[in-house]
Amino acid sequence: MKIFKVLVVLAILSLMGVSSAVFAKDQVDRGPLTKITFIHYKKDKNQAKPGGSPKPSPSICYGYLAKGAKWKTTEDFFVNPTGSTADPTTVLPAINAGVAAWETAAHTEIFTNGILDGSATYNDGNFIGQNTASFGTYSDPNVIAVTTVWGYLSAPPPMRELVEWHMLFNTDFTWGTFEANPAAMDLQNIATHELGHSAGMDDLYTTSCTLETMYGYSTEGETSKRDLYNGDIKGIQALYL
Numbered sequence: 001m002k003i004f005k006v007l008v009v010l011a012i013l014s015l016m017g018v019s020s021a022v023f024a025k026d027q028v029d030r031g032p033l034t035k036i037t038f039i040h041y042k043k044d045k046n047q048a049k050p051g052g053s054p055k056p057s058p059s060i061c062y063g064y065l066a067k068g069a070k071w072k073t074t075e076d077f078f079v080n081p082t083g084s085t086a087d088p089t090t091v092l093p094a095i096n097a098g099v100a101a102w103e104t105a106a107h108t109e110i111f112t113n114g115i116l117d118g119s120a121t122y123n124d125g126n127f128i129g130q131n132t133a134s135f136g137t138y139s140d141p142n143v144i145a146v147t148t149v150w151g152y153l154s155a156p157p158p159m160r161e162l163v164e165w166h167m168l169f170n171t172d173f174t175w176g177t178f179e180a181n182p183a184a185m186d187l188q189n190i191a192t193h194e195l196g197h198s199a200g201m202d203d204l205y206t207t208s209c210t211l212e213t214m215y216g217y218s219t220e221g222e223t224s225k226r227d228l229y230n231g232d233i234k235g236i237q238a239l240y241l
Contacts, residue, residue, distance in 0.1 A: 030159050032152075033151070034150070034151065034154065035124070035127075035150045036149050037148045038146065039140075039146055040146065040190065042142050042143075043217040044142065061206075061235075062232060062235025062238075063201070063204065063214075063235070064200055065149060065197070065202060066160055067160070069162055074111060074112040075112060078115050078120035079114050080121065080132070083134075084187075086176045087177075090187070092114050095191045097188050098192035098194075099111050102196065105232065105237065107241060111195075111199075122134050122166050124146070128164070130164070131165050133166075133169070133191070135171050135175070136171055137172065144169070144218055145167065147167045162198075167198070169191075173185040175187050185220050186222060189226050190218060193214060196214050203215075204216060209231060212229045213225040213226075
């Protein structure tokens with residue numbers, strides 16, 4: 001009966017001009033297209049750990065959105081500096097520096113070009129076929145940034161794939177570079193962490209992993225996340241090499 005239903009759907013799609021090969025790959029093999037949203041909080045000693053997927057062992061200090069879920073093609077991403085208190089000329093270089101940190105560690109190209117686009121906006125509701133980084137307000141003033149990643153996450157690990165991401169930097173914070181304003185939220189520092197999610201990495205909340213770029217809390221003046229640490233490097237290499 002299940003096979004019959006699939007054949008009926010494929011026949012209907014064929015009449016509609018939709019390739020059965022595309023349907024079979026995207027819907028039968030890889031399962032549904034799903035999303036995960038990561039919320040990056042400002043460091044607070046009294047703050048409870050956010051809920052979500054199980055976190056990795058403290059001895060490992062890296063984790064994934066889903067085992068094997070990574071980019072299999074490279075795509076441009078669009079950056080909108082509107083609303084940022086950072087010098088607009090520093091926004092794209094800061095994000096590109098975050099890209100370089102992950103790609104250097106992975107020994108492969110994960111993303112392609114960052115392109116300035118004043119119309120790019122954060123989208124956590126629908127898959128739109130475009131990757132974006134932008135600035136805007138968020139309902140919780142203690143949230144520094146949010147990244148939503150779309151992918152085929154429930155398929156067998158070899159078939160899992162990431163296909164889209166959107167990143168929002170909360171304008172409730174003063175953004176800049178540590179060199180220009182040590183009291184600001186350092187954009188490169190936060191962007192490198194968020195790009196880890198875009199590449200397939202999970203958050204870390206164990207205290208033994210505080211030196212990692214993927215540690216889930218940050219604060220103003222912090223720059224340690226600009227450079228990947230041992231767990232970050234091991235994790236991204238295990239995913240992409």
